[in-house]
Amino acid sequence: MQLRIPGPTPCPPQALQAMGRQMINHRGEEFGKILNSVTGKLKQVFQTKGDVFLLTGSGTGGMEAAIVNTLSPGDKVLSISNGAFGERFGDIAAGYGAKVIRLSFEWGKAVDLDAVENALKADGDIKAVLATHNETSTGMTNRLGDISAVVKKFDKLLLVDAISSLGCINLPTDDWHCDIVVTGSQKGWMVPPGLAMVSVSERAWQAHAQAKMPRYYWDFSKAKDYSQKGQTPWTPAISIFYALDTTLDLMLSEGLDKIFTRHAQVAQKTRAGVKSLGLSLFPDEKYASNTVTAVNVPDNIDILKLSQVLREEYEVVIAGGQRKLAGKIFRIGHLGSVCEDDIRSVLDALNKALLKAKKS
């Protein structure tokens, strides 16, 4: 089965083998070495000299951690969104009592940098900006470097959801002055879901010291304290640490630049391929993502049938659209363990399946 959804992504054999290792003492020396090894390697991929923590939870837990560790109830937050995950980030902040100013763009359309600048100019009380690097729901990558330049002109805290981009698309955390960057193990990292990874800048630590949102499980101070003795505050998802230690070696030996290039080439191949089948891309192609391609469902195609034929006859699993895009788009994930041959076989299957999925 070829799993071509934007996460969980296929795990390479080394990762699956590591997942099957027996348990060890999470408060012992051996786990401490693994934690330090994984953290050190993650910092290279995050391109940060700041702290990186591994939290046992889904990516959404990491987003919640970013919010509750840096903000207080009543803080004004600018939430930039152009898709389901951007909206989720704002929802979490609102749920914890932030005053969320929503700067929402049409799903699939670019973030207007002038609008960001105007919003920050209009309200000097805004404390933090929430941004999505790669909007998984629409197959679009936002210009995070440019967004950051605007945000930092106003000296605001920048919290970034990079769940489906980090380790696949260049995101130099420190150079782009990202204060918190969140990702999830089941994406470019090629291991199963269950760990969220977050970076924390000096500036984020300063915000943390003032932040009054309630927190316990996700608390960065506790994570920091325990990390200094090679531990996590709560029993961690040990198996995923084993696997991640392995796939980070694969990633670093391939090299970040080559990984980014591979994702760009595979994505280019995917976009060219779907267009050659007469299909159209959902997002503004200029900002089409290198990790997930969102394709409009043609009027004459039954999307449920298409997914079913792909899965049952060609062993290819794709993702549908989320929320208001349900039934309107389908998405092909191409992140983590993926090469051009994988995409070739997906496109072959898609070509054949489209003929069998015509509406009657």
Added chain:
Amino acid sequence: MQLRIPGPTPCPPQALQAMGRQMINHRGEEFGKILNSVTGKLKQVFQTKGDVFLLTGSGTGGMEAAIVNTLSPGDKVLSISNGAFGERFGDIAAGYGAKVIRLSFEWGKAVDLDAVENALKADGDIKAVLATHNETSTGMTNRLGDISAVVKKFDKLLLVDAISSLGCINLPTDDWHCDIVVTGSQKGWMVPPGLAMVSVSERAWQAHAQAKMPRYYWDFSKAKDYSQKGQTPWTPAISIFYALDTTLDLMLSEGLDKIFTRHAQVAQKTRAGVKSLGLSLFPDEKYASNTVTAVNVPDNIDILKLSQVLREEYEVVIAGGQRKLAGKIFRIGHLGSVCEDDIRSVLDALNKALLKAKKS
């Protein structure tokens, strides 16, 4: 290596093999079947007809979920504790703004039921009671059935940390009127850490409808909504679901009564064994736990040396004491995948290691 800490516990081969399975679509039919299968089997072990949810996170995340889903800031909560985990439960509630009345007993000493009754009588505004079934830090099992009888006489909500007891020691959730029961995958369930499992009673749902503590990731309403379509709200730790589906079959085919008896016998053997070596138990033996045995470190023994010799020369890993018990006790875990032979070899190793760990 024999891992004899009170979690993570050793995983049987079937569980480790399942951990190595490739990823699937967490929004597809196959995962839905696994989720339903696991949930149904968990309900049998929880002995409940209520809801059971699987949350991707550590057990402490499950404790936080219990609090934030049923309470509002300012609510009065009675926190019964006689160890580190009881204190943690109260700390989480306080962190989220509950007014926590702490009914704390000496670590290792029994909960005084009259004191519980008096505390509830003294303050009619108390909304919920936090209780620990098995106090892992002191190797003690609290009389939860009796505590519940008192709590329910006053018609209060009962939130239970059963992380290291459920599936090992009898806890009839519905018969004992427990409104939330929390456990963690790495304990009696014989799978790696990364999932918290929680039951939710009708009464807890009523409290949930009024509960104003902020929550997003742990929200039971979202878990309920998604469970109805065979999904979890956020990408779940799929591998641990695979493994748990397998070990639940092992558990149900052994049968709950036999599991409880096995844990009781193994624990009895452990206690008798350590005493025969001239050691003494830390907790009141009348309430000594069937999942973890806490042993006082004799004055003439170097505990660090003892742990090291056990690990390096006899391949047995034990746990130390936590917080104020650090250096004063050691703990032998005997939950989940454990039989009398395992304990025999631990006791043999302990016997030899004690001779090598005398203070000079």
